[in-house]
Amino acid sequence: MSIIKVGNLCKTFKVKTKDEGLKGSLRSIFSPSFRDIQAVNNISFEVEKGEILAFIGPNGAGKSTTIKMMTGILQPSSGTIQVLGLDPTKQRKELSYKIGTVFGQKSQLWFHLPPLDSFNLLGSIYEIDKVKLKKRIDFLKEVFEIEELMDVPVRKLSLGQRIRCEIAASILHEPEIIFLDEPTIGLDVVVKQNIRELILRLNREEKTTIFLTSHDAGDIEQLCKRAIIINHGEVVLNESIKKLKHDYLNKKVISIKYNEPVNVEKGDLNILKHKADSLKVQVDTSKQDIEEVLEKLIKLGKVDDIVISDPPLEEIISFIYRQSKEGGIDEMV
Numbered sequence: 430m431s432i433i434k435v436g437n438l439c440k441t442f443k444v445k446t447k448d449e450g451l452k453g454s455l456r457s458i459f460s461p462s463f464r465d466i467q468a469v470n471n472i473s474f475e476v477e478k479g480e481i482l483a484f485i486g487p488n489g490a491g492k493s494t495t496i497k498m499m500t501g502i503l504q505p506s507s508g509t510i511q512v513l514g515l516d517p518t519k520q521r522k523e524l525s526y527k528i529g530t531v532f533g534q535k536s537q538l539w540f541h542l543p544p545l546d547s548f549n550l551l552g553s554i555y556e557i558d559k560v561k562l563k564k565r566i567d568f569l570k571e572v573f574e575i576e577e578l579m580d581v582p583v584r585k586l587s588l589g590q591r592i593r594c595e596i597a598a599s600i601l602h603e604p605e606i607i608f609l610d611e612p613t614i615g616l617d618v619v620v621k622q623n624i625r626e627l628i629l630r631l632n633r634e635e636k637t638t639i640f641l642t643s644h645d646a647g648d649i650e651q652l653c654k655r656a657i658i659i660n661h662g663e664v665v666l667n668e669s670i671k672k673l674k675h676d677y678l679n680k681k682v683i684s685i686k687y688n689e690p691v692n693v694e695k696g697d698l699n700i701l702k703h704k705a706d707s708l709k710v711q712v713d714t715s716k717q718d719i720e721e722v723l724e725k726l727i728k729l730g731k732v733d734d735i736v737i738s739d740p741p742l743e744e745i746i747s748f749i750y751r752q753s754k755e756g757g758i759d760e761m762v
């Protein structure tokens with residue numbers, strides 16, 4: 430069952446333009462001119478109940494603008510949105526009782542207050558019965574391991590501790606959907622993993638539908654079953670992660686630093702960069718055995734360091750975007 434339905438959604442911002450210099454400033458005051466920014470351009474998609482969906486795209490692609498329209502913060506220029514059967518612009522208050530939001534870079538907790546005070550304030554805003562609220566807070570304290578943080582002013586929490594409290598706060602009222610905008614941004618690997626496990630548990634145990642934006646390929650691979658990729662305000666791909674992985678995440682990049690300058694014959698190696706004592710090689714794991722490539726590279730000279738990495742998600746996205754525009758590119762570089 431679809432609980433989010435977006436149809437031909439558009440959002441255009443009108444921004445004032447200004448010529449350079451004093452003359453330009455004066456002209457923009459007395460006879461302003463405007464230009465349109467098409468932030469979201471005719472996108473349509475649906476989200477099923479209980480899904481964890483990745484909504485991804487490069488900076489400025491239109492992700493936040495779309496989420497703001499879905500949560501009723503911004504009004505669409507045209508098109509339709511239904512979230513849990515409600516129109517977010519016209520029924521914003523009603524919708525706020527049923528959804529939660531976490532914006533990784535913006536806090537919904539009061540900065541100078543301990544989380545417990547924010548939780549109690551939010552409980553009053555959501556009109557949660559006192560006994561039920563206490564029970565819910567006790568439950569969240571345990572699951573999110575935030576017991577000792579509840580009395581510490583938010584400004585004194587580490588980023589990872591704050592995000593745990595943010596997510597707990599966003600599900601205080603047991604929303605059916607949560608919108609997570611970059612929930613793991615700036616977190617170290619261990620804390621990121623911890624947050625991902627909490628998100629999975631939330632989805633599994635409370636059946637919460639999760640609409641996630643992230644620039645982190647790990648978040649998307651580990652959490653989501655489907656991804657919608659947007660660029661320049663348009664949907665360029667709406668595909669299962671399994672297929673996305675099979676088609677695009679099968680490339681690994683080996684960066685190798687030698688103790689001395691090395692010579693290399695291209696052969697079947699896809700060399701991205703070769704400086705005297707360093708090499709960057711891309712391996713398509715669906716066609717080549719990564720161990721064999723490594724063996725070949727190690728034989729070239731005395732090795733100081735090796736790093737194997739996934740191509741950055743941005744690269745995959747821009748590759749998909751180019752492919753969608755140009756109708757087929759064979760190699761992602």
Ligand SMILES: Nc1ncnc2c1ncn2[C@@H]1O[C@H](COP(=O)(O)OP(=O)(O)OP(=O)(O)O)[C@@H](O)[C@H]1O
Pocket residue numbers: 442443444466467468486487488489490491492493494495
């Ligand atoms: N209030 C606004 N007024 C004018 N232009 C805006 C406004 N908000 C967003 N934009 C523009 O709309 C486009 C889409 O921005 P949006 O913030 O939705 O992108 P995003 O995909 O969330 O990017 P990021 O990953 O950097 O957060 C950008 O060109 C941005 O400059």
